[in-house]
Amino acid sequence: MNPNEAIARKCLSYLTAAGATQGVCVASVGTKTEFYYESGSLGLLRTVRNVTVSVKALVGTRKGVSSVNSFEEEDLKRAAEEAVSGAKISKEDPAEGLPEEITVQSFEKGPMVPDPEAMLLRMTEFFDELRERYPAVSVDSASLDHTLAESVYCATNGICLTTRQGAYSFSPMFMCREGEHTSSFNYFGAVFDAPTTPVIDLAGGRGIIEDSLKQINPAPLSGKFVGDVIFTPACFAGLLGSVEGNFLSDSVLIDGTSIWKDHLGKRVAAPCFTWSSRPRAEELTGGYFTTEGYVAEDMDIIKDGVLQNFVLGRYASKKTGLKRSPSGGGCYFVEGGTESLEEMIASVSHGLLVARFSGGDPTSDGTVSGVAKNSFEIKNGKIVGGVSEAMISGNLAKMLTDITSLSKERINDGTCVLPWVKINGITISGK
Amino acid sequence: MFDDSFSSFSGFSAPTELRRQCNRSRRVALLNGDVIANSRAEQRGINARVFREGRCGFASSPEVDVSAAERILKQASQNAKFLADRLPSAGTALDLRERISHRDLWREDSVPQKDILDFLSQIDDYVKKIPHVVSRRVNCSCLSLEKELITDDGVYGYSFLPRSNIAIVLTALAPDGAPVELYQVLGGSGLFSDHFSDPSLLFASIDSIAEQLMQKRDGVFADAGQKTCIIAPELSGMLAHEAVGHTAEADFVISGSVAGTCRGQEVASSIVTLTDFANTFDGKVLPTPIYIDDEGVQAKDAVLIDQGILTGWMHNRSSAARYGDAPTGNALAFSFADEPLIRMRNTAILPGKNTLDEMISSIDDGYYFTATGNGQADSTGEFMFGVTMGYEIKNGKLGRAIRDTTVSGVAFDVLKTVDMISDQMVWLNAGMCGKKQPFPVGMGGPHVKCRINVGGK
Numbered sequence: 001m002n003p004n005e006a007i008a009r010k011c012l013s014y015l016t017a018a019g020a021t022q023g024v025c026v027a028s029v030g031t032k033t034e035f036y037y038e039s040g041s042l043g044l045l046r047t048v049r050n051v052t053v054s055v056k057a058l059v060g061t062r063k064g065v066s067s068v069n070s071f072e073e074e075d076l077k078r079a080a081e082e083a084v085s086g087a088k089i090s091k092e093d094p095a096e097g098l099p100e101e102i103t104v105q106s107f108e109k110g111p112m113v114p115d116p117e118a119m120l121l122r123m124t125e126f127f128d129e130l131r132e133r134y135p136a137v138s139v140d141s142a143s144l145d146h147t148l149a150e151s152v153y154c155a156t157n158g159i160c161l162t163t164r165q166g167a168y169s170f171s172p173m174f175m176c177r178e179g180e181h182t183s184s185f186n187y188f189g190a191v192f193d194a195p196t197t198p199v200i201d202l203a204g205g206r207g208i209i210e211d212s213l214k215q216i217n218p219a220p221l222s223g224k225f226v227g228d229v230i231f232t233p234a235c236f237a238g239l240l241g242s243v244e245g246n247f248l249s250d251s252v253l254i255d256g257t258s259i260w261k262d263h264l265g266k267r268v269a270a271p272c273f274t275w276s277s278r279p280r281a282e283e284l285t286g287g288y289f290t291t292e293g294y295v296a297e298d299m300d301i302i303k304d305g306v307l308q309n310f311v312l313g314r315y316a317s318k319k320t321g322l323k324r325s326p327s328g329g330g331c332y333f334v335e336g337g338t339e340s341l342e343e344m345i346a347s348v349s350h351g352l353l354v355a356r357f358s359g360g361d362p363t364s365d366g367t368v369s370g371v372a373k374n375s376f377e378i379k380n381g382k383i384v385g386g387v388s389e390a391m392i393s394g395n396l397a398k399m400l401t402d403i404t405s406l407s408k409e410r411i412n413d414g415t416c417v418l419p420w421v422k423i424n425g426i427t428i429s430g431k
Numbered sequence: 432m433f434d435d436s437f438s439s440f441s442g443f444s445a446p447t448e449l450r451r452q453c454n455r456s457r458r459v460a461l462l463n464g465d466v467i468a469n470s471r472a473e474q475r476g477i478n479a480r481v482f483r484e485g486r487c488g489f490a491s492s493p494e495v496d497v498s499a500a501e502r503i504l505k506q507a508s509q510n511a512k513f514l515a516d517r518l519p520s521a522g523t524a525l526d527l528r529e530r531i532s533h534r535d536l537w538r539e540d541s542v543p544q545k546d547i548l549d550f551l552s553q554i555d556d557y558v559k560k561i562p563h564v565v566s567r568r569v570n571c572s573c574l575s576l577e578k579e580l581i582t583d584d585g586v587y588g589y590s591f592l593p594r595s596n597i598a599i600v601l602t603a604l605a606p607d608g609a610p611v612e613l614y615q616v617l618g619g620s621g622l623f624s625d626h627f628s629d630p631s632l633l634f635a636s637i638d639s640i641a642e643q644l645m646q647k648r649d650g651v652f653a654d655a656g657q658k659t660c661i662i663a664p665e666l667s668g669m670l671a672h673e674a675v676g677h678t679a680e681a682d683f684v685i686s687g688s689v690a691g692t693c694r695g696q697e698v699a700s701s702i703v704t705l706t707d708f709a710n711t712f713d714g715k716v717l718p719t720p721i722y723i724d725d726e727g728v729q730a731k732d733a734v735l736i737d738q739g740i741l742t743g744w745m746h747n748r749s750s751a752a753r754y755g756d757a758p759t760g761n762a763l764a765f766s767f768a769d770e771p772l773i774r775m776r777n778t779a780i781l782p783g784k785n786t787l788d789e790m791i792s793s794i795d796d797g798y799y800f801t802a803t804g805n806g807q808a809d810s811t812g813e814f815m816f817g818v819t820m821g822y823e824i825k826n827g828k829l830g831r832a833i834r835d836t837t838v839s840g841v842a843f844d845v846l847k848t849v850d851m852i853s854d855q856m857v858w859l860n861a862g863m864c865g866k867k868q869p870f871p872v873g874m875g876g877p878h879v880k881c882r883i884n885v886g887g888k
Binding site for chain 2: 036038039040041042043044045046047048049050051052063064065066067068069070082085086087089090091093095116120124138139140141143174175177180182183184185224251254255256257259315319358359360361363364365367369370371373388389391392393427429431
């Protein structure tokens with residue numbers, strides 16, 4: 001038996017002994033090896049190991065949760081007892097329970113052991129290339145790490161899901177300087193299986209760096225107009241996260257504040273927009289199991305502009321009467337279009353190419369505004385230069401219906417695959 | 432509370448820090464009366480950081496016994512050697528000043544989880560009677576960081592940093608059917624029992640949130656453009672932390688932040704003084720009181736802007752040595768698995784001489800922004816804050832409430848437009864700063880009158 005499974009099963013027995021009628025235990029071991037650059041130096045090699053035991057106890061339909069980062073007998077007992085005592089003082093909630101499907105499966109993916117020599121090579125190669133080809137780039141921090149996550153989900157009804165997953169991850173944060181002029185900071189991130197490719201070429205990183213170099217001395221935007229905005233894939237990922245949180249997720253459907261709560265099967269986006277969640281995609285480092293103990297399945301969220309699925313867990317499903325989402329969320333794919341990015345830019349009469357959106361949290365109805373960072377002004381189909389102090393405002397739901405085109409080029413950062421997205425009718429204002 | 436098994440550690444062969452840490456957290460949350468979270472968690476472990484030729488090795492383990500400490504000391508040494516053997520010497524020294532030993536007082540969090548749940552249920556019972564509220568959330572989160580530090584040069588530090596907050600989130604429907612939300616976070620530094628002894632003591636705050644929500648429900652959208660505005664302590668604190676503070680963290684200065692280029696220069700109106708306080712201001716203990724940092728340095732106030740002049744930065748031992756500045760004790764780590772980073776503690780603009788009424792009456796056409804949801808800034812000092820509550824100011828008087836908007840600007844440009852600052856300040860303790868690791872921070876300030884960009888329709 002997997003050692004983590006033995007821990008989880010032992011914990012389940014403590015749960016039952018303490019009075020739980022049902023229970024779940026997730027026992028995990030995580031190890032991380034990280035090379036970290038900051039303050040102008042590749043100065044840190046960090047090795048981190050942690051264990052976590054998360055326990056959920058149900059006493060009837062009352063729930064309590066506890067977690068400790070120890071596999072010691074007395075800590076496991078204490079966690080189980082805390083979870084059960086928490087459940088006993090909680091409120092009855094018929095929506096609580098365990099997954100009905102009893103699954104016993106194992107899943108392994110990715111590199112299990114880090115290659116420190118290769119990691120160091122990739123980091124030094126990255127900084128060597130910056131020095132030689134992009135000397136105006138100043139890196140604030142950069143991390144290249146390898147993580148191995150081993151976990152077991154066990155429930156009292158017989159579910160046992162074992163995961164062993166390794167992955168590398170690279171994320172630099174940088175700015176560009178020339179004399180007294182400094183660009184906004186910028187970043188990119190990539191998750192990948194092997195340190196065989198120069199990290200600057202992952203997730204469109206080179207293009208992001210080269211764009212930042214053109215934004216060292218941006219001009220403040222003047223005036224106010226309604227125009228087109230092209231969002232880069234990384235920026236659009238953030239907007240999709242807000243769409244999920246505001247319209248599709250558990251809490252907004254339970255409390256009924258989602259403006260899409262009655263929109264399943266209805267048009268919520270432009271017909272050219274298809275968005276799916278694919279945790280089983282080979283090219284992504286997704287999870288094979290959901291955190292609730294189900295085998296994750298790929299699903300469409302919006303297909304040809306029509307809402308197909310919420311991103312809803314079991315509890316929220318029971319609470320709302322809506323169907324549980326099979327994917328567990330994340331691992332986004334958005335279908336590309338037929339135009340190139342260049343053609344999309346050429347079609348804009350006045351607008352922005354936005355690489356980063358620094359905005360307030362969208363309101364419940366999706367109203368959002370914020371600063372367009374690391375962005376370019378587009379006039380008459382041409383990029384005229386970097387802009388600063390440009391604010392954009394709109395509504396998330398309306399933005400999706402106002403999508404006019406998606407690029408045929410897409411970026412895969414290891415967590416999602418997205419195109420550039422052009423949206424019209426966005427209010428753009430400057431000083 | 433830790434046992435004394437680590438106090439005898441000595442004989443480190445290189446500059447070394449050995450830290451034992453335990454983070455404890457609790458979360459109870461009600462959504463429309465249902466218990467959606469009811470959890471306790473503990474994360475404990477030890478770490479070692481070893482320096483060698485300007486590089487450092489770090490290792491951590493969830494086991495906290497002496498043999499685990501010996502194991503991670505060895506691993507950290509090997510990590511430092513790995514870098515030192517393969518890279519040229521970085522040669523950066525560590526500042527040797529302001530080394531102290533210090534011990535905070537530990538206090539046991541003895542409130543049963545049931546009492547917290549009962550407390551929230553009573554709050555929820557009160558909230559659900561408020562007319563027009565269509566959704567309500569009442570969340571409690573408690574977090575404490577307990578740390579013990581031993582270093583090669585004999586420093587011993589023990590710190591205990593608890594905080595307890597209750598957040599109340601209310602949603603109503605606007606006349607156009609759009610959901611409108613407002614929230615407030617109560618509580619602060621200390622244990623649950625320090626702040627929440629009687630639910631009825633919170634009812635006045637809840638009434639105030641409800642009243643503002645009803646105003647916001649009927650609110651108007653702000654006009655986009657640059658306006659003269661008054662920003663309340665929530666926003667002036669955010670300005671101090673996000674837009675100025677981060678640019679004055681020495682690691683950010685090294686990589687090229689705007690504050691690195693204008694030390695000694697005028698960056699704000701002469702009535703602006705801005706400080707990152709270590710632990711105490713005006714005789715009162717602040718929301719995130721730090722007496723010794725995670726490198727064993729005595730925490731000192733870092734004056735960033737003094738009467739409009741940028742005077743200093745926040746440091747760890749390495750950056751203090753690099754710039755020849757006195758160390759400020761700003762090196763802090765969130766968990767046992769984290770290395771210390773240069774972090775803010777309690778950052779604020781200091782009070783001025785005006786009353787809020789004087790400030791409002793001085794504006795013909797502008798806004799009074801009272802609450803914020805989030806904020807971001809970058810290396811240039813350009814910032815954005817979400818505004819979740821505010822009012823128009825017309826002809827020197829408060830007007831209609833506004834719906835959510837954002838404000839933005841370039842920090843040093845905005846601070847140069849400041850012409851009035853209120854004589855009262857408020858400290859806030861709900862912020863978690865994100866910079867590789869999270870960290871609980873305090874921020875606050877007075878009301879500040881300035882010119883700022885407003886996002887709107």
